[in-house]
Amino acid sequence: MDPRAGTTPEDGLRLAWVDVAKGLCILLVVTMHATLGTGAAMGGEGFLHPLVAFAQPFRIPAFFLLSGLFLGRVIGRGWRTFADKRVVHFAYFYGLWLLIQSAAKYGEIAGDGGPAAFLRHLALALVEPYASLWFIYLLAVFSVVTKLLRRLPGPVLLGGAALLQVFPPHTPSYLVEEFCARYVFFVAGYLFAGRVFALAEAVRARPGPALGALALWALAEGWIALTPAAGPGSPPLASLPGLGLAAGALGAVALVAAAVLLAEGGGPVARALRTCGHRSIAIYLAFFLPMAVARTLVVETGLITDVGLACLIVAASAALVPLVLERLVRGTRLDVLFRRPRAFHLAGTGAPNRADAPLAPRPAPVGGP
Incomplete structure (x- = not known):
């Protein structure tokens, strides 16, 4: 059996821990x-800065690993x-939110160049991903590259991706730079999907040892993430x-284990995380403006002087x-902000799906409503 096919949940199931993760x-x-x-705007640091530094090695690697878990369901199709x-799914949301984000920053982007400069910006964004939307762009690129290379032996595919991450080529291209830095984690999610789900089952079966392993990982992660390399x-x-590759891989595995434990524990925190996870791409698309x-x-009014509290309020907003916005527009004409219209589907490929659908299919959840 091809190891990259792995053992994934049945089509009628949706795992709670995936949404939590x-x-x-x-x-x-x-x-x-x-x-x-x-x-930066307030000229200082607060209590969230150490958390940001701690999560830096694994935050995006874990996201890409999760994104690769379900690729095996569609990679063999026509x-x-x-x-x-x-591809089309991500391209729709990338193009739509590229226009929205760029329009919000029109003066900054166009400057004295006017509409011509703005159009040049849009044209460049078709080949070099723009701002935070780079994640959406790369999901499509990673998917196509993996389908083209799927006949390669798994160790060769993973090894090549790891070499690109450890020894990236010198290039001015942001796309190439991020591809080299992130592809190994996406392809690992695809190749080891079965093992990731098996790990989740093992954590669920033995939560005590899993908690101990997470504590040891947190100590090692803190040392690697917070210790300067040269003074x-x-x-x-x-x-x-x-070390970056190892930290990203171990951190992604640790995040999966933590998500399983949180999902099993239930409660309001787990439910809130599941909501954010189920709507994760909606949040990713829209968080820039409220932020x-x-x-x-916060900065201009000066009502909040504590940097940590200010950062927390901005992050919460x-x-x-975006969650409130997504709920308000659901079922209205503005639903196209988070739902791809039928007109943007390739003929004969099925009904429209939401912005969060490709990262984890929409089937009914496991372990709760």
């Missing part, structure tokens, strides 16, 4: 953007179906070739407002 990832991403931007689900002010150990507005209000 995605919820953790998207909240870490939003917190990073909100904390660094607000801290190119039309595959392209609809893994005060230098990048952390996690930035070193090889910018909240940061401006950036995560919650």
